[in-house]
């Protein structure tokens with residue numbers, strides 16, 4: 581059987597900040613056409629990995645291929661094929677949502693009429709049509725995520741990378757984003773997103789990579805990574821070795837109010 585095409589291939593990838601090793605020689609092969617979750621505790625190295633994979637941060641060592649092109653040898657080819665919603669995303673805030681999409685689409689080299697059509701459709705689907713003429717600086721967190729997502733999707737990328745796309749997003753907007761992403765992967769495109777929220781990853785993703793302390797602890801189809809554990813959350817705690825700390829451990833002073841029987 582031939583191997584399925586990989587959307588992302590990472591080989592021996594390293595990154596340190598001073599004496600802190602953020603990413604320690606990881607290997608990843610993320611299959612195309614899947615909804616992929618990159619999960620890990622705070623400081624695991626997820627953002628650093630996604631930044632290197634999307635060409636925003638130069639690795640100390642190692643190679644990354646996205647959609648068959650080397651990110652650092654052929655950055656233009658990769659950037660034409662990917663969409664990115666980075667963490668703490670910076671947008672051109674003095675533009676309205678509609679203007680931001682118009683500008684992004686033209687930067688991507690799309691014809692004006694096509695940009696207008698796609699922008700209108702994305703604004704509708706993401707429930708931003710009524711706010712399209714408002715400046716982005718006045719958008720709420722959830723609205724910023726949605727306009728960022730629209731900008732990342734406008735050129736119909738092959739692979740979409742999202743760093744914590746649901747953080748600070750209310751359940752209604754989360755459902756809207758989810759619907760758009762599911763439709764996108766059904767069409768054969770790949771979504772790679774990072775999250776701490778295991779239930780979300782479990783309900784959305786069919787493929788997962790678990791990261792801790794700069795290393796990949798497991799990767800594969802969701803059912804394989806979950807294994808015999810009851811949930812992805814349980815499998816995750818086992819993989820990152822966090823079970824012992826789950827009950828607060830040594831915080832014996834916490835909650836013991838004076839006069840309350842122990």
Ligand SMILES: Nc1ncnc2c1ncn2[C@@H]1O[C@H](COP(=O)(O)OP(=O)(O)OP(=O)(O)O)[C@@H](O)[C@H]1O
Nearest residue numbers: 597600601602620621622623624625626627628629
């Ligand atoms: N620019 C930087 N300078 C110094 N250290 C950094 C920098 N960026 C990341 N680090 C360190 O690298 C490690 C990995 O950080 P990273 O942000 O990649 O983790 P993460 O898995 O995305 O965490 P979180 O889920 O909390 O966002 C952390 O120890 C962090 O302090």
